[in-house]
Amino acid sequence: MSTFAHAAEPANRAQDFEWKSSEPLVRPPADAKHIFGVKDPSIVYHDGRYHVFMTTAGTNGWGMAYASFARWEDAPNAPLFMLDKSPIGPGYRAAPQVFYFAPQKLWYLIYQGGDPLYSTTKDINDPRSWTAPQPFYKTIPESVKDDKGQATWLDFWNICDDKKCHLFFTGDNGSFYRGETTIERFPQGFSEPVVVMKEKRDDMFEASNTYKIAGTNQYLTLIEAMRPGGRYFRAWTADRLDGKWQPIPGAEMNRFAGADNVKFNGRIWSEGVSHGEMIRDGADQTLTIDPCKPLQFLFQGLDMEKGKKYEYIELPYRLGLITATAPNAISAMCSK
Incomplete structure (x- = not known):
């Protein structure tokens, strides 16, 4: 049986998402004056520990960092x-x-270095063991070039079914793209990307992330959007990774998480909900989430100091965790 009791909620209300937020859990080390923010988290739970990878923004530009901890309460003290x-x-x-x-x-x-790149390791516990970057594409595909011939692709996300691996990404231009290759050829052999969905730029901006919903034939895609109240995520589902994505019901603009439906315990430390990842049920390439457990999403929150002006790279992003607190369109898929 699902953790949430659906019977007490009206049918239309059960589809909307409600969340509670933690305090900031991962921030730049106090002695790292050259790092302004930590962003774009990706997370797996493996062998009794959370492993978090993130973007760092600092005086030297954009880089990546790794942290590991056994419990969420240990996250603030985990070294980067x-x-x-x-x-x-x-x-x-x-x-x-x-x-x-x-x-x-x-x-x-997987990460962006302009183009989509990847590194591998046999031991996720050893951050020094990652291999040198390799590209997914030997040349920039024509389908991702703008009118000036410049590449418009970022925030790369791979997910595999039982036959193929699918590379999704956005372009900060209202387009959501997908390329594919076979399980046997991965990470090589990706096809010319195609546009899967297209909307206004602000309504389909960046940071897409896609998951298999355990116990169903459904997949979930989240894409970050923008509005004056801050960044937020919208949600779609499909019955196959190369299928048609349908807006999830229950809220305006198929909203998943944002300022309107996230509650804070005390100080509202984040302006909106931005680039992040679901806590998965496992660590493999199927990226499966469990609809029978309260959903959790590790996100970048913007912890602004009132009245202070920032350059883009100086924005004080921190990582926090939101947890679903009510029945919703995903928990309704639980068959237990």
């Missing part, structure tokens, strides 16, 4: 390892995604 000290190396690195690719018995870290 800067991944430029691994073979991933220095330079522009951002928006990581981590998963275990079971067919090869390898961990994959």
Whole structure:
């Protein structure tokens, strides 16, 4: 049986999402004056520990870091390892995604370095063991070039079914893209990307993330959108990764999480809900979430100091966790 008691809620209300937020759990180390913010988290739970990969924004530009902890209460004191000290190396690195690719018995870290890149390791506990960056595409696909011939792709996200791996991404232009390859050829052989959905720029902006919903034939996609009250996520479902995505019912603009439906205990420390990842039920390439457990989403929150002006790279992003507090369209899929 689902954790939530659906019978007490009106049918239309049961579809809307409601969340509670933690305090900031991961922030730049106090002695790291050169780091302004931590962003774009990707997270897996493996062998009794959470493993979090994130973007760092600082005086040296954009890089990536890693933290590990056994319990959420340990997260604020978990040290950050800067991944430029691994073979991933220095330079522009951002928006990581981590998963275990079971067919090869390898961990994959996907990230943007302009183009989509990946590194691998056999031991996720050793952040120095990641391999040097490799590209998914040998050349920039024509379908992601704008009128000036510039690439418009970012925030890369891989998910696999039983036959294919699908590389989703956005372009800060209202378009949601997908390329595919076979399980056997991954990480090579990705097809020319196609536009899966297209809306206004602000309504389908960036940071897409897609999951398999356990016990169903359904997939969930979340995409970040923008409005004056801050960033927020919208949600769609489909019955196959190369299928048609339908807006999830229950809220205006198929809202998943944002300022309107997240409650804070005391200080409202985040302006909106931005780039993040669901807490998965497992670590493999299927990216499965359990609808029978309260959903949790690790996100970047903007903890602004009132009256202070920031350059974009200086924005004080911190990582926090939101947990669903009411029945919703995903918990309704629980068959237990």
